[in-house]
Amino acid sequence: MQLPIPPTDNLYKFLALSGLVLVIFSIVFPLSRISDINLKLLEFEMQSDVLEVELKYLEQDTAEWVEKENPTPEEQEMLRKRTLELRIKHTELKGRIRQINGLINEVKENWKILKVGGTVGMAFSFIGFGLWLFRIQLPSDLLLQKQVKNFKTSSDEQGKS
16 A cells, blocks of 8 residues: 655645644544553453452451461461462552553543644644645636636637737
């Protein structure tokens, strides 16, 4: 696939079309990233909910083991394992929360890209199209109209003679 060649014959057209490309990119890229991030966010939130449930279950289970008087060595080992498991789950939950916060910050940054890129792109487009219209297109149209008028008058004169 060959990419289209940008217009180099006119700086104003180039500025206008570059602005349009920037606007389109500034909308499409952040929105696609935000969509991907939202899917990850939902996945992490679901995993966090599961971890919270497991954590509550382990806390209750561990509390029952701690309340036992004179636990056997096997029960003490089970209590150590449960406590370790509880700490691991708690650490996993904290990690998921950090991941969620990171994704939220990434969404905010993508919105900034959308706003800034869209604004700059629109400014480029308006300036480029405006300058192209008033400095190039309208004078070209006037010149063409004069040429057509001159051609008509010269052809009318030749037709009369």
